Amino acid sequence: MTKRKIVFILLPQVELLDLAGPAQVFTEARSQGLAADVIFCGFHQPVNSAAGLALAPALHYNDVSLDTSDIIFLPGIHAETLSREPAAEKAFLEWLRSQAGKGVLICSVCNAAFVLAEAGLLDQRECTTHWRSVKMLQQLYPAVKVLTDVLFVKSERIYTSAGVSSGIDLALFVLEEWKGALFAHQVARGLVVYHRRNAGHSQQSIYLAYRNHIRAEIHRVQDYMIEHLSTDCDLDTLADVAAMSPRNLARVFKTQTGITVHQYLTALRMEKAHTLRKDPAHTMAYIASQCGFTSARQLQRILLP
Missing domain, CATH: 1.10.10.60 (Homeodomain-like)
Structure with a gap:
């Protein structure tokens, strides 16, 4: 059986919790039998995180081949980096658009929504980002419909989350859609976290209540x-x-x-x-x-x- 790929893109000045939280959800899921490969990619070697820890992704993003069963996660980056350079390199944005065109599921954590917006993937879509960045996202990209006070937003094959720990909620939601509520609940229990679903549901999940x-x-x-x-x-x-x-x-x-x-x-x-x-x-x-x-x-x- 072909394993599903879950690809994390390590952008410059990546926020560690935006990366580690969702990555740990899928790592825990794999330990409970999930058939998936967790892959870390980037376009700089090494990647300097916002906390100062250097990370060395094993692959360039061009070295992975993805299809509609696969998932891309873009963790957020440091806010000061965002204010200076909201977009990633043009070649990466082209790659991201091509993956969306193939139907790959794309998820952003926190202000990585700016990268999706720069790629044109959020035009006329509802989305969200960290509450501190909502106004800036709307001003820079007026075609984007930014929602406030929600944990995450699903818009067809593009998912955006509010920031920091909500990336864990988003990863658990993706896992629930894929493998069902019980499996997502068991992963959440393994991580000792309470997961929520989407803006249309109560923030308290009956599966964990x-x-x-x-x-x-x-x-x-x-x-x-x-x-x-x-x-x-x-x-x-x-x-x-x-x-x-x-x-x-x-x-x-x-x-x-x-x-x-x-x-x-x-x-x-x-x-x-x-x-x-x-x-x-x-x-x-x-x-x-x-x-x-x-x-x-x-x-x-x-x-x-």
């Missing part, structure tokens, strides 16, 4: 429910997963999470239903079947009280 406990058997039950939403998930089945009696599971689950098993399961089903509704190809009957509701009518009653 009610998980700030250390009872492994309750985590197993919660994971099982996420994976089996289309099934009954009755208390007897969940008790077998936890190796507890049904009565004890109900008691311990409420003690550890603060809500009942039924309340948690309903919240998971509602979250998935809202997500599936965003695809116009999905009928209410299909959504109901995927989320464990008895019928489309039941789901409609819940969604439209």
Whole structure:
């Protein structure tokens, strides 16, 4: 099986957390079985980071061959560098445009959105950047639709994030789209972070809510429910997963999470239903079947009280 490539572009004066955060998400995902290669590229040797640490990318960006299954991440750069030289070299911008033309998924962290804007990839698109740079981005590139107070923005195959730690949220969101909510949640747990989704969702993710406990058997039950939403998930089945009696599971689950098993399961089903509704190809009957509701009518009653 061909591995998907995740390419990080190391621009001059790259911010270390903008780079290390998303890179660690995919590194952790690989340790959990993700079939992907994480590659670091640039066009200067070495790359001096904003913190003063010199980095030596193994490849020039022209040395990688990408297709529509691959991902490019552009970490942000130091703000003073941005004010002096908002764009990268012209050859790189041409390369970036060519990758976008092939359908490669392109993600920017923080003020790397300026590089995408200079390449013309954000014209007439909604996007975001670090809150300190929002006004500057809009002034320099009036064709860009800059959103404020959002963690990240998805616009077809171009994703932009607000800055610093939101690059981790964006990487987890990309991973969730690729491998599903449970896998992204497991990676987030491995990194001991709480991930959020997009501007259309609450900043609190139901997949990580009610998980700030250390009872492994309750985590197993919660994971099982996420994976089996289309099934009954009755208390007897969940008790077998936890190796507890049904009565004890109900008691311990409420003690550890603060809500009942039924309340948690309903919240998971509602979250998935809202997500599936965003695809116009999905009928209410299909959504109901995927989320464990008895019928489309039941789901409609819940969604439209």
